[in-house]
Amino acid sequence: MTDPLAPIADPAAPLARRNPAAKLAAAAVLTLALVVTLDPVAPGVALAAELLAAPLFGIRLAALMRRAWPLLVSVSGAVLTLVLFAEDRSGTVLVDLGPFTVTTSVMSSALALSLRLFAVALPGVIVLATTDPTDLADALVQNARAPERFAIGTLAALRLVPLLTQEWRTIVLARRARGIDAGRNPVARLRLFASAAFTLLVGAIRRGTRLAAAMEARGFDSGAPRTHARRQVFTRADTALVAGAAALAAAALTASVLTGAFRPVFGG
Amino acid sequence: MGTVRLSGFGHRHAGRRRWALRGLDLRIEHGERVALLGPSGAGKSTLLAVLAGLLGPEAGEREGTVEVDGLDPRLARERTATVFQDPRSQLVMERAGDDVAFGLENRGVPPERIWPRVDEVLDLVGFPHGRDRSTRALSGGEEQRLALAGALAPRPGLLLLDEPTANLDPDGARLVREALAAVRDTTVLMVEHRIADALPLLDRVVVLEPGGGVRADGPPERVFAEHGARLAAEGVWVPGVPLPRRTARHGAGERLLAASRLTFRHPGAPRPALDGLDGLEVRAAEALAVLGPNGTGKSTLALLLGGLLAPTSGEVTATAALAGRDAARPPHRWRAKDLAPRIGSVFQEPEAQFVTARVRDELTAGPGRRPRRRPGGRPDPRDARAGELMDRLGLGALAEANPHTLSGGEQRRLSVATALAAAPRLLVLDEPTFGQDRRTWIELVDLLADLRDEGHGIVAVTHDPDFTAALADREVRLPRPGAAPSPGAAPSPSPGTPPSPSPGTAPGRGRGPGHRPPTAPAEHR
Numbered sequence: 001m002t003d004p005l006a007p008i009a010d011p012a013a014p015l016a017r018r019n020p021a022a023k024l025a026a027a028a029v030l031t032l033a034l035v036v037t038l039d040p041v042a043p044g045v046a047l048a049a050e051l052l053a054a055p056l057f058g059i060r061l062a063a064l065m066r067r068a069w070p071l072l073v074s075v076s077g078a079v080l081t082l083v084l085f086a087e088d089r090s091g092t093v094l095v096d097l098g099p100f101t102v103t104t105s106v107m108s109s110a111l112a113l114s115l116r117l118f119a120v121a122l123p124g125v126i127v128l129a130t131t132d133p134t135d136l137a138d139a140l141v142q143n144a145r146a147p148e149r150f151a152i153g154t155l156a157a158l159r160l161v162p163l164l165t166q167e168w169r170t171i172v173l174a175r176r177a178r179g180i181d182a183g184r185n186p187v188a189r190l191r192l193f194a195s196a197a198f199t200l201l202v203g204a205i206r207r208g209t210r211l212a213a214a215m216e217a218r219g220f221d222s223g224a225p226r227t228h229a230r231r232q233v234f235t236r237a238d239t240a241l242v243a244g245a246a247a248l249a250a251a252a253l254t255a256s257v258l259t260g261a262f263r264p265v266f267g268g
Numbered sequence: 269m270g271t272v273r274l275s276g277f278g279h280r281h282a283g284r285r286r287w288a289l290r291g292l293d294l295r296i297e298h299g300e301r302v303a304l305l306g307p308s309g310a311g312k313s314t315l316l317a318v319l320a321g322l323l324g325p326e327a328g329e330r331e332g333t334v335e336v337d338g339l340d341p342r343l344a345r346e347r348t349a350t351v352f353q354d355p356r357s358q359l360v361m362e363r364a365g366d367d368v369a370f371g372l373e374n375r376g377v378p379p380e381r382i383w384p385r386v387d388e389v390l391d392l393v394g395f396p397h398g399r400d401r402s403t404r405a406l407s408g409g410e411e412q413r414l415a416l417a418g419a420l421a422p423r424p425g426l427l428l429l430d431e432p433t434a435n436l437d438p439d440g441a442r443l444v445r446e447a448l449a450a451v452r453d454t455t456v457l458m459v460e461h462r463i464a465d466a467l468p469l470l471d472r473v474v475v476l477e478p479g480g481g482v483r484a485d486g487p488p489e490r491v492f493a494e495h496g497a498r499l500a501a502e503g504v505w506v507p508g509v510p511l512p513r514r515t516a517r518h519g520a521g522e523r524l525l526a527a528s529r530l531t532f533r534h535p536g537a538p539r540p541a542l543d544g545l546d547g548l549e550v551r552a553a554e555a556l557a558v559l560g561p562n563g564t565g566k567s568t569l570a571l572l573l574g575g576l577l578a579p580t581s582g583e584v585t586a587t588a589a590l591a592g593r594d595a596a597r598p599p600h601r602w603r604a605k606d607l608a609p610r611i612g613s614v615f616q617e618p619e620a621q622f623v624t625a626r627v628r629d630e631l632t633a634g635p636g637r638r639p640r641r642r643p644g645g646r647p648d649p650r651d652a653r654a655g656e657l658m659d660r661l662g663l664g665a666l667a668e669a670n671p672h673t674l675s676g677g678e679q680r681r682l683s684v685a686t687a688l689a690a691a692p693r694l695l696v697l698d699e700p701t702f703g704q705d706r707r708t709w710i711e712l713v714d715l716l717a718d719l720r721d722e723g724h725g726i727v728a729v730t731h732d733p734d735f736t737a738a739l740a741d742r743e744v745r746l747p748r749p750g751a752a753p754s755p756g757a758a759p760s761p762s763p764g765t766p767p768s769p770s771p772g773t774a775p776g777r778g779r780g781p782g783h784r785p786p787t788a789p790a791e792h793r
Contacts, residue, residue, distance in 0.1 A: 134362050156360045162404065163356060167620070173576040174620040178633070179608025179690050195623055202672055203619060207357045214358035217320050217350040218418065219374035229369035229382040 009130040013058025015241065016130040021139035022238035023131060026245035027123035033249030034120050039261035040112035043119035045252040050122045057130045068125050075117050079110045123245075133158060139232040149221055156211060160204075167203055171196045269337060269347065270425030270455030272296040272319060276332030278480070279314055279323070288314040290480030292332070296472075298425070301456040303463055303488070306476035307502035308675060308705050312459045315476070316428045319457065321345040336426055344426075346375060349419035353431040353703075355411035359418075364406075365390070365399025368418045375422050389417040393447035407562060409440025413447045420451065427451065429458040433466075434703045437562050437731040445469060461703060464507035475499065503707030511734055512710060514717030516741045521552030524590040524694050524725045525573060525599070525611075529582035532568050540580065541568040548744060550694065552589070555716065555726040557736040560746035566729040567616070567698050569746070573727055574613035574696045575599025586610070590693055612687030614697040618679040621686055622671040630671055630682060631657055631689045650689075657685045661715065677708035684715065694725040701732045713738050 009016050015023075030050075034043055054064060065072075084100055091104035137155045140146035175181070175196060182189035215221070256262040278290035289311040296302055304312045317323040318334055321342040336344035349371075352358050361367040368386045377385070386399065393413045397406075406414065412432055419427060429448075433441035448456070448469055460466050473491045475484040484491045492499075492506055500509040527548040533540040542565030550556060550573065558566050571577040572584055578600045588595045590610055594602055599611060615621055624630050631654035658664045661681040666674065671682055680700065687695060695716070701709055716739055720726050730736060736743060 132362075134366060152360070155362070159359070159362065159403070160357070170615065170617065170620045173571060174613070174615050175623065176576055176604045176607065177574060177613035177615070178621060178623060178686060179604050180623065180633070181604035183603070199620065199622065203617075207354075210352065210354060210357040211360070213322055214350070214352055215360055217322060217345075217348075217352075218360075218371040219345065219422070220360075220370070222345065222374065224374075224376055226373045227376050227379055227382070229373055229379050229386075230366070231379065 009060075009063070010058030011130070011132075013056060013130075015053065015056040016058040018241050019139050019143060019232060019234050019238040020127075020131045020136040021143040021232070022234065022241050023127045024136070024140075025144075025242045027127045029242065029245045030123050030249050031120050033253055034116065036265055037253065037256055038112065038116075038263040038265060039256050040108065040115050041259050041261040042252040042256035043112070043115040045255050046248060047115055047119040047122065049248050049252075050119065050126070054126060057126050059126060059129060064125070064129070067129055068121075071118065071121050071125070075114045078113050078117060082106060082110045082113060134230075135232065138228065138230050139234075142228055142232045143234045148226055152220065153215075156215065157208070160207060160211065163207070164200065164204060168196070168200055171199050270296075270298050271337055272426065272455070272457070273335040273338075274332070277318075277334050278329075278331040279311075279318060280329040281314075282328045284328070287480065288328075289318075289476075290331075292476075292481060294474065294482060294485075296455060296457065298455055299453060300472055301470050302458070302472045302474055303466065303470050304457060304459050304474055304476060305463065305491075305499065305504055306483075307478055307499075307504060308677065310476040310478045312476060313430060316350070316430050316457065316459060319426070320348055320350045320428050322350075346422070347425040348428060349422065349424035349426070350428040350430065351412065351415050351419050351432045353434050355408055355415055355435065358415050359403045359411060362403060363399065364395065364397060364401040364403055364414055367403055367414060368399075368421050371418050371422050377422070385421055386417075389421045390414075392420065392450050393417045394443070394450070407440060408436045409443035412436060412440065412444045416444065416447050420454075424454060426455045426457065429456065429460070431459055431461060431703070434461055438733075439561060441465065461705060462505050464505065467507060475504075500706060503705035505706045511738055512713065513738050514713055516554065517721045518553055520554035520741065521723060521725075522589045523549055523551055523587050525550040525584060525586055527569075527573065527582070527584050530569070530572060530579050530584065531581045532565070532572060532577060533580045541565045542572070542746075544582065545569065545746070546582075550725050550727055552693065552725045553720055553723045554741045555720050555728065555739045557740035557743045558727065558729045558746065559731075559736065559743055561748060564746035564748060566746055570613070570696050570698045570727070570729045572600075573611070575602060575607045575611050576613060608690040608692065610692055611694045611696060612690060612692035614683050614687050614695065614700060616698045616702065618683035619672060621683050625670050626667070627658070627663055627669050627671055627674075627682060628654060628667040630686050633686075633689075653689065653691070657688055661685045662711065676703055677705055680704060680708065681711070684712070688719075692724075694727070695719065697726070697728045697730075699730060699732075700728055701730065701735045709735070 011017070030046060034046055051061075054061065083102055083106060086106045086109060088105050088109070089101050089103045091106075091108075093101055093103050094107065095102040133155060137151040141148050141151045175192065180192065182192045253262070272294065274292045274294040277292040277294075278287050280287045280290075292315075304315065306312055314323065319336060319341050321336075321340075321344065324342055334341060337347055339347075341348070359367050360370050365383075365386050368389060369382050372382045372385060390399070393416050395413050395417060396410065403411070403414065416432070432448075433444050436444065442465075445466060448466075456469075458466065458470070463470075467488055470488055472486065473484070473488045474482060475491060475495060477483040484495045488507075492508070496506040496509060500506040528546055530542060530545040530548070531540050532542045545565075558569060560566055568577070572579055575584070575598075578598075584598050584600070586595045586599055591599070591602075591606075594606060599607060602610075622630060624633050632650045655664075658667055661684065663678065663682060663685060666678060671679065674682060684695075684697070684700070697716075700712055700716075704712065713735065716726050716728070720739075720741075726739075728735070728740070
């Protein structure tokens with residue numbers, strides 16, 4: 001089974017090796033800058049730069065596409081919605097489908113929307129694809145001063161997620177063995193789902209409690225200062241990565257303003 | 269280091285009427301290796317939790333004193349370490365080495381001293397992989413070895429073991445015992461069900477009295493010689509006390525199920541969980557034990573025979589004796605309401621099977637709609653059957669209890685009862701004796717033997733050699749993956765298994781599951 005959290009990139013690539021907290025910060029800066037405008041220019045500039053940077057993260061584009069397919073699906077959904085329901089159908093008619101006339105204005109809105117979706121989502125996808133969850137937790141604790149309780153606790157809980165999938169399968173099979181199936185009745189289906197979900201929850205809480213006790217028995221969260229076996233260092237290169245992302249965000253917004261395309265989300 | 273003092277100690281959990289522990293006087297000295305025994309409910313696990321500093325006075329009511337190295341156990345937490353029963357919920361990190369380092373980090377060990385110590389304890393417990401090994405890719409025995417390494421890394425004075433091998437197959441349990449034998453200079457206090465195999469590790473046994481206090485205390489041989497018979501009657505696994513054998517009263521009856529060239533592969537898995545099992549027959553009035561090491565697809569086989577999974581290739585066929593006209597279709601295609609009265613399945617985890625909030629309701633829930641009760645109408649026959657089952661399995665007093673609050677043994681009996689509620693002709697059980705005390709074990713063997721002698725077919729996937737010896741009329745041993753003899757290749761059966769062409773139909777022992785079919789099973793269908 002493929003693990004959705006496993007890194008797909010070459011870990012030795014120059015930008016993939018950057019501090020996970022720096023990567024996360026860079027992605028956050030870029031994303032925040034792009035959500036403030038509705039025009040196609042800023043995301044276009046950012047997306048071009050992101051695609052150019054992807055190889056520096058050791059990501060092969062084919063692998064990236066496989067990872068990002070849910071994104072492709074949601075973008076096509078958004079474009080289809082626009083084509084069907086766009087209010088503004090001015091400009092030159094490109095395809096005449098009766099009520100769904102595709103015009104240049106529809107196409108430009110659709111283009112802006114898809115560029116935005118890609119440009120906003122891609123940095124996050126790249127960070128997840130090139131970062132080991134353990135390293136991320138280490139960096140958040142050591143470089144971003146995130147609480148240990150939160151970072152290590154989340155990491156430990158993450159380990160239990162695949163077990164939940166397994167358990168869900170067992171619960172569903174056990175219900176069939178008891179002679180209970182919903183057949184085609186939607187109400188029965190819902191009730192069956194609810195009761196199976198409850199059983200899953202009972203098991204998950206029990207296991208979570210045991211894990212918490214085991215962590216406590218090993219001295220976690222005892223109030224004493226922890227040391228860190230794995231060092232995460234924040235170097236100048238990491239600062240440069242964040243600064244680079246900020247510069248890119250500024251450049252994209254500047255380009256958008258200079259071309260007159262800038263349309264702020266609020267008050268535009 | 270690692271001394272324990274209890275004097276007049278008692279603990280009562282909040283909201284309970286009964287004291288879990290009371291009037292306990294006990295001294296354990298540095299370096300002793302002690303097993304805690306006692307019937308279930310004697311407070312063994314409670315005592316471990318108290319000593320581990322996980323159960324403080326605020327969690328209930330306290331009397332007397334308890335000290336580890338002269339300190340309150342919660343203040344002595346740095347000096348104690350615990351290994352719990354479930355390997356999966358005590359590993360924290362994604363990589364093996366990081367997990368061992370976790371406890372050292374928590375105790376503020378300087379980073380440059382962490383990795384040498386990690387390597388040292390991994391070596392001590394005989395962990396077979398490197399530091400970077402994913403903790404998700406370990407066998408149960410390896411997981412527990414790793415948990416033990418993590419517990420030992422901070423050099424605890426007192427090591428507490430709460431049934432560390434109860435969830436493991438015999439090979440895994442042996443790995444853990446070997447690792448424990450390497451522990452030196454540490455006080456060890458262990459709770460373990462099947463104590464016989466752990467005896468060489470121990471120099472003292474303490475028996476807790478359920479009402480309070482210590483019943484017996486001393487070297488294992490002496491304690492078992494003086495108190496063995498009573499302990500065995502109370503459900504404790506006393507080494508050397510013989511177990512009942514229940515051989516079949518009649519010969520095997522008609523055929524109920526047959527499996528041919530049965531293969532199952534999880535979607536996306538690199539190799540099948542079960543590969544081309546051929547010529548397996550399940551008969552009425554016969555108890556069939558399915559044996560083999562972990563990872564050979566025993567649990568998968570139980571699901572396939574139970575009509576719960578569709579095979580990737582090959583087939584399970586039911587006979588008319590089991591399914592009437594439905595015999596034309598394989599069991600996994602039957603509606604659930606038709607399946608339950610024919611084949612009952614008992615899962616390894618009893619809780620997965622519970623669907624209601626009362627024991628009584630568990631036994632009346634199931635296929636079909638309950639007929640509406642009219643005043644003066646006839647009583648539902650299901651209520652009568654539920655009452656009978658509860659009596660037979662000793663659940664009568666628990667009829668109103670919530671299934672999730674029962675003890676492990678009670679849950680196991682209830683899960684068997686739920687499968688029997690629909691009166692199936694065939695019962696398929698996955699590791700029914702895991703973690704059971706001696707009394708529940710005997711009750712379970714008796715119940716299954718009675719069912720068999722009444723004409724039910726029994727299939728049990730098991731690692732428990734005592735269970736197989738007591739009940740099984742026939743055994744099937746699944747080979748290690750890749751060890752199945754294939755055409756053109758030299759047969760390499762697992763040790764002790766005579767290479768025989770098929771499991772056969774005649775009662776006998778230790779037969780192999782047979783050759784691969786001459787044509788390779790289809791990859792996917």
